[in-house]
Amino acid sequence: ExxxxxxxxxxxxxxxxxxxxxxxxxxxxxxxxxxxxxxxxxxxxxxxxxxxxxxxxxxxxxxxxxxxxxETTVIPDSFKFEGISGLSNEVIQKLNEHRPSSLGQASRIPGVTPAAVSLLAIALKRTVQVV
Structure with missing residues (x-):
């Protein structure tokens, strides 16, 4: 007191x-x-x-x-980055060029922001829930 x-x-x-x-x-x-x-x-x-x-x-x-x-969340080879709402065209282009196999790899691509990785993680989680 x-x-x-x-x-x-x-x-x-x-x-x-x-x-x-x-x-x-x-x-x-x-x-x-x-x-x-x-x-x-x-x-x-x-x-x-x-x-x-x-x-x-x-x-x-x-x-x-x-x-x-x-870091170890797998991104399927067939995953379409274009369908993720909120990703900029630049980020989509970089993801398509590099085709990362995990979220960890995606996060290390220059120009891919933490916010974009979060959107990607949410989209991947939704994809798993739908399947």
Whole structure:
């Protein structure tokens, strides 16, 4: 309560309190001086960074996991890129020229954007569901 200036409805860990935008390590250290005085400021700074960015880091890890799973998603030889709504003519041309065999290969073609790869992944998923 002291650190954020707001009454807390329940008990929170220092980690959870430090996640709040209005609380930083110096504010928390002033309130919890006894517990935090044993740590060097560099350590407290690193903990603060991890607390503040934890949600972003977790989302990024999920995105990396999703992308690595899609890396091996096979694109059938007979797949028609022209039927994918939202793909630019340039991207369709590049995909037809290179004929990637997986989403991973498609993502590494110069000029094929991450958004285009996402559209391709959705189209492939729909194709599998229809079959």
């Amino acid at each position: 002291e650190a954020s200036g707001q009454a807390l409805a329940r008990e929170y860990s220092m980690y959870d309190i430090l996640k709040r935008p209005e609380v930083d390590r110096t504010t928390l250290a002033a309130v919890e001086e006894k517990e935090l005085s044993q740590f060097d400021d560099v350590v407290l700074q690193q903990i603060e960074i991890e607390c503040k960015y934890d949600g972003y880091i977790q989302r990024q890890k999920l995105e990396v996991d999703r992308m690595s799973r899609s």
